[in-house]
Amino acid sequence: MKKDYLTTPKGAKDILPEECEAQDWIETRLKKIFKSYGYGQVRTPGIEYLDIYAEAPGNLGSEHMFKLIDNEGRILVLRPDSTAPIARLTASRLKKSCKPVRLYYNQRVYRQKGLYSGRRIETAQMGVELIGANSIKADLEMLQMAIEVLENCGLTEYRIELGHGGLCELLISRLTAAEADKDQLRQLIQVKNYAALNDFLDTLGQGDEIQVIKSLPSLFGGREVFDQAAEVFKDQETKEILAYMKSLFDVLQQLGLKERLMLDLGFVNDNDYYTGIIFQAYIHGFGEAVLLGGRYDRLLERFGEKLPAIGFGANVDLLTKNRLDTGQQSPAEAPKVLVWGEPGYEVLSLQYAKTLRQTPELVVENGLFQNLEECKAYAAAKGIGYIHVVGQTIEILEAGGAGK
């Protein structure tokens, strides 16, 4: 038989103490922020019915989910995302609770990735959902928290990109084109393929709507984008969206984001999931967003409650990796002591070690060895500073390890 029991499935991995420490550090910080804003933690099942993900955001088609069949033949999935389960539970068990509902989560999500793509199938995510509020104040709360998350993780050179989930779709919906052509358009806008987009739009006609869409991928950058956009957005509906984005942008500037804030009006919204602002955060050294969020006012409707909502999720794995890569997580340096009882003093040794553990920050290991020589060798290998030998008296030996 092939020895599959010594390795993890492709795209999964074990996390060892040092990385766990770094991840804990991130989680503790994020938890503190979320709680201080009044968010309560929820945990949703690791397995859900496939049905609750019927309208999920991009890249979350059912082909990317891990599926199981329950004993009644229904299709289950390993949780690919936490927002839909939280919408489900808010629309059911929290139906009668006072709005807005503020919830946060800290759990893993699972998605199928291409074989040998170097991508992970399991990701640790932490995020918040603010359900039952739809105002600039709600949007700003999310963005302020997102900034706090980044800064509390020690990141200074991040960029937050602001976009709108409804804008692109609104413009495309005004075109009289075949659905396949519209799909092609979405695709070209999304990949910022200016040249192909222009050529393709030319085949669709010449109207004002066409000109606006042509400009979409280039409406990307700093505050100057608003001036460029003002020249092409002529109708009431798009002007209102733009004005809203501008007011958000200005407040965020006041909150100190400066050049770290960017605008991308050419964001394409898969499956119509996002209905308002969307935002993503990027840092150096990572090819994908470390934090992603947006307004999804129609999701709760699927579960029978008409409630607006906004949320974001941070990729804890990437934040952890950044912490490790940039050397911010120093290996555990807690002072360590090994307590060893001489033959006949085993009970006393246990009691002594227990008392010693009252010392703040001190790590006290029990010496499990037959003789002192083995204790010394172990202490040296593990970087333990002192050996306390419990006998008739207590003798403290320097063990030569670093952790004194």
Add this chain to the structure above:
Amino acid sequence: MKPLRIAVAKGRLEEKTLVLLEKMGLDCTGAKDKGRKLILPIDKGRLELVLAKAPDIVTYVEHGVCDMGIVGKDTIMETAQSLYEVMDLGVGCCRMMLAAYKDRDFYHGFGIKTVATKYPNIARAFFESKDMDVSIVKIEGSVELAPLLGLADGIVDIVETGSTLRANGLEEKELIAHLSARLVVNIASMKMRKEEIDKLISRLRLALADDKEGEKK
């Protein structure tokens, strides 16, 4: 600040890219006597040229270990999932075609057709757009062999001049896509280093425009 990394396909496209970069006014001496080095500093260390195989360029750019890449549209269509394709460089032009036996109707009959290709994803998307079930066989080398040996009814492949097809009794049946070299950019790099990337893109655009002018004269 780390230098911007641009991945370039080894071989034919590599030379054309270097010519283009020099036209942009970038100092490319570092890339000329490269020996066996695979990462070449150019423009006084402000840029790094990474020499890689075409499909790997997409991988490196998508993972963000290269900020940008110059790669054929065929590779983008076949493998790319999330990157920005910002410019058509207009070099390395050719076509992705459906080809089959000359004087025979590829679509004739009710049987499921077998198609050999190096580009299974492109072939699948093409036939899906026609609501057609086909059986696709992935071939690594000369795809023209598959119909000759009787394994396939047709092929989906890159055609430049069509002479290989003709020499083997095949002909172009249908155009799937026009291909050329494209400039692709990693999504996060586009945000984090927008100013540098924008500058590079506009210089590239100027160099290409110059090229076109030159051709007209």
